[in-house]
Amino acid sequence: MLYGLFEYYYAQELFIYVLNPRREERLIIMKNKNASLEEIIRLSSELNTIQDLDLLLEKILYESRMVVNADAGTIFIRDGNDLHFSHAQNDTLRNKLLQGRKLIYTTFKMNINRESISGYVASTGDILNIPDVYQISDDAPYSFDSTYDDISHYKTRSMLTVPMKTTTGDIIGVLQIINAKDGNGNIVSFDSDDEPYIIHYANNASIVLQRARMTRALLLRMISMAELRDPKETGPHVNRVASYAVELYERWAYHLDIPREEIDKNRDTLRMAAMLHDVGKVAISDLILKKPAKFTDEEYEIIKGHTYMGARLFTDKQSEFDDIASVVALRHHENWDGTGYPGYVDVATGMPLEKTADGSKALPLKGEEIPIFGRVVALADVYDALISRRVYKEAWDEKQVLQEIKDLSGKKFDPDLVEVFFECTDIIHSIRSRYPDNE
Numbered sequence: 001m002l003y004g005l006f007e008y009y010y011a012q013e014l015f016i017y018v019l020n021p022r023r024e025e026r027l028i029i030m031k032n033k034n035a036s037l038e039e040i041i042r043l044s045s046e047l048n049t050i051q052d053l054d055l056l057l058e059k060i061l062y063e064s065r066m067v068v069n070a071d072a073g074t075i076f077i078r079d080g081n082d083l084h085f086s087h088a089q090n091d092t093l094r095n096k097l098l099q100g101r102k103l104i105y106t107t108f109k110m111n112i113n114r115e116s117i118s119g120y121v122a123s124t125g126d127i128l129n130i131p132d133v134y135q136i137s138d139d140a141p142y143s144f145d146s147t148y149d150d151i152s153h154y155k156t157r158s159m160l161t162v163p164m165k166t167t168t169g170d171i172i173g174v175l176q177i178i179n180a181k182d183g184n185g186n187i188v189s190f191d192s193d194d195e196p197y198i199i200h201y202a203n204n205a206s207i208v209l210q211r212a213r214m215t216r217a218l219l220l221r222m223i224s225m226a227e228l229r230d231p232k233e234t235g236p237h238v239n240r241v242a243s244y245a246v247e248l249y250e251r252w253a254y255h256l257d258i259p260r261e262e263i264d265k266n267r268d269t270l271r272m273a274a275m276l277h278d279v280g281k282v283a284i285s286d287l288i289l290k291k292p293a294k295f296t297d298e299e300y301e302i303i304k305g306h307t308y309m310g311a312r313l314f315t316d317k318q319s320e321f322d323d324i325a326s327v328v329a330l331r332h333h334e335n336w337d338g339t340g341y342p343g344y345v346d347v348a349t350g351m352p353l354e355k356t357a358d359g360s361k362a363l364p365l366k367g368e369e370i371p372i373f374g375r376v377v378a379l380a381d382v383y384d385a386l387i388s389r390r391v392y393k394e395a396w397d398e399k400q401v402l403q404e405i406k407d408l409s410g411k412k413f414d415p416d417l418v419e420v421f422f423e424c425t426d427i428i429h430s431i432r433s434r435y436p437d438n439e
Contacts (some may be wrong), residue, residue, distance in 0.1 A: 051321070052271040053212040054243070055264075057087045060205045064175055065089065067201060068160070068194045071179040071187070076118050078172050082109045083122055086173075093154060104430045114141045118174045121161045125171055127199065128161045131189040160190040162198050164206040172209060175202050219275050237384060239435040242274035244380035247427050249372065251420045266324075266373075273325035274377050277332045280310025307333055307342045308350050315347060324373055331365065331374025332381060335412045338366030340378075375414045379405070379421060382412070383428070388437060 050056045057075050065073045072090040076083040085108050094103050114120045120142040121128055130136060133144035133156050149156055158180050164173040177198065180190045223238050246267050253263045281289060284306055288299050295303060310329030314322040330347065334340040343362035344354040352362035370378075386404060389395040396404075402422075409418040421428070 050208070050268050051212065051215060052268050053209075053216040054087075055246075055268050055271060056209060056212045058089075060175070060202075060209070061087050061089055064198060064201055064205075065177055067197055068177060068190060069181050070160075070177045070190075071181055072154075072156075073175070073177040074118075076122070076174040076176070078112070078122060078174075079109070081112050083112055083118055083174060084109045090152075090154065090178075093152060102424075102427055104426050107434050115143065117142050117144060117159065117161050118176055121163050121174050122171055125163050125165065125169070127163070127195055128159070129190050129192060129195060130159045130161075132157050133159050155187075157187045158189045160194065160198060162195075162202045164202045164209065166206055166210060172206055172213075175205075215272070219272060222279060223275060236435040236437050237388065238275040238277070240384050240431055241277065241377065241380045242271050243431040243435070244383065244428060245274040245373075245376045246271050247424050247431070248376040248380060248417055248420055251424055252372070252376070252417060255416075255420070269321050269324045270328075270373055270376075272321060273328045273373065274380070276310070276325055277328050277377050277381060278306060278310065279313060280306035280308070280329055283309040304333070304341045305350055307331075308345055308347045311347045327371045327373050328377050331371055332377040334365045334370040334374055334378065336367060336370070336375075336414050337411045338364045340364050340370075340412075370414075375417055379413050379417055382408075383421070387432070 050059055057077070061073050061075050065071075071092055072088075074088045075086045077086045078084075088103065090103060094101075097103070110116065110119065112119050112122045114123050117128060117130070117133070120126075128142075130144075134146075136142070136144060144156070144159075146156075148154070156178055158178070160177045160180070162175045162177075163171045164175055165171055175198070177190070179187045180194075182188045220235050220238075223235060249270055250263055250267055253266070284303060288295065288302055291299070307330050311326040314326040314329070317323060317326075326347075330342065333342070341362075341364060342350070343352070343364040345351065345362045346353055354363040355361065356363050383401065383405065386396045386401045387398065402425075405413065405418060405421060409415045
C-alpha cells in the first residue's frame with residue numbers, strides 16, 4: 001500500500017514536471033527564499049549585538065551583500081543635506097591583495113540631489129534596481145559616475161540601491177549593492193524578488209544604526225567635556241586613535257590565529273573604549289592641563305593620575321565594555337620595558353599595591369603583563385600625537401615619526417605590535433584622511 005502511494009505521488013510529480021520543466025527550479029528558489037528570510041531575521045538579531053557605529057556599518061554592508069550574493073557595495077550616511085561615503089567593500093579587488101590585507105578607499109561627501117543614483121534614492125525614498133549602470137536611459141534624471149571604475153579598473157554592472165529608513169520614514173542612509181553573481185560567479189542583474197528582502201534588512205538595520213549613532217554621539221559629548229579641559233582631546237583625535245587601535249589589534253590577532261568571532265567581538269568593544277582613553281583628564285586641574293610651560297615633577301605626578309581616575313569611571317561594571325574601557329584608561333601609558341605608569345595601583349585611591357624595590361613608587365607593568373588593549377592604544381596614541389599639529393607644537397615629518405616608533409620598539413612599545421604597525425601603514429594613512437583635524 002505504501003509503495004503504491006509513493007508510486008502514485010511520484011507519477012504525479014513527474015507528470016507536473018513534464019508539463020512544467022521549471023517547477024523544480026521554482027521549488028528550489030522558493031526554498032532558497034525561505035532560507036534567505038530566516039537568515040535576514042537571524043542577521044537582524046545579530047546587529048543588535050554590535051555597539052560601535054563603524055563596525056556596525058561594516059557588518060550591515062557585508063551581510064546585505066551575502067543575502068543577494070553581490071560582489072561589492074557601499075554605504076552612504078546622511079548628514080543634513082549631504083551623503084557621506086562611509087564604507088566600501090569589493091571582493092574582486094580584495095582578492096587581488098595579499099592575505100590579511102584590506103582595501104583602501106577615500107571617503108567623501110556629496111550634496112543630496114536627483115542627479116546621482118544614491119542621491120536620487122535619498123531624495124525620493126525609492127529603490128533603484130539597475131541591470132546595467134552603463135545602459136541607463138537618457139530620460140532618467142540620474143546617471144552613473146564611472147570615475148571609480150576607471151581608477152580601480154573595476155567594472156560595475158548591476159546595482160541595487162536601497163534607502164535606509166527609520167520607523168518614522170526618515171532616510172538616514174543609502175545602501176548600494178553592486179554586481180549580483182550567479183552560481184558560477186558570473187555578473188547578472190539583481191532579481192526583483194531580492195528587493196523585499198534587502199528592504200526588510202535595510203529597515204531593521206536602520207533601527208540599530210540609529211542606536212549606534214546615539215552611542216557615538218554620547219561618547220563624543222564625553223570627549224567634548226575632556227576637550228574643554230585639554231585641547232589635545234578632540235573628536236578627530238580620539239576617532240583616529242580608536243581606529244588605529246582596532247586595526248593594530250585585528251592584525252595582531254590575525255597573526256596569532258585568534259578565532260574570527262572573538263576578534264570581531266573585541267574590535268567592537270575596543271573601538272569605543274579607545275575613544276575614552278584619556279577621559280580621566282576631566283579630573284585634572286586646568287592650572288596644570290593648560291599650563292603653557294613645562295610641568296614640574298609634582299605636576300607631572302598629578303597628570304599621571306588621569307589613568308586611574310579614568311579607570312575609576314568604569315568600576316561599576318555593567319558590561320564587557322566597562323572592563324575594556326577601564327583597562328585602556330589605566331594601561332595606555334605603561335611601557336614595554338617597565339618604565340611607564342601608573343603601575344600596580346589601587347584604582348579607587350591611586351595608592352601603590354606593589355612598590356618598586358626602593359619603595360618610591362608603584363611597580364610598573366612590563367612586557368606581556370600589560371594587557372593587549374593597553375599596548376595597542378599606547379602605540380596608536382603616540383603615533384597620532386606625533387604626526388598631528390597641536391597648539392603647542394608642529395606636526396612631525398612622517399619619516400621622523402616612523403623612525404621614532406622603530407627606535408621605541410622593545411622600549412616603549414611591544415615589538416610585535418611595531419611590526420604589525422608597519423604592515424598596515426596604508427590603512428593608517430587612510431584613517432588619517434577619514435578623520436582630519438578641524439581647522
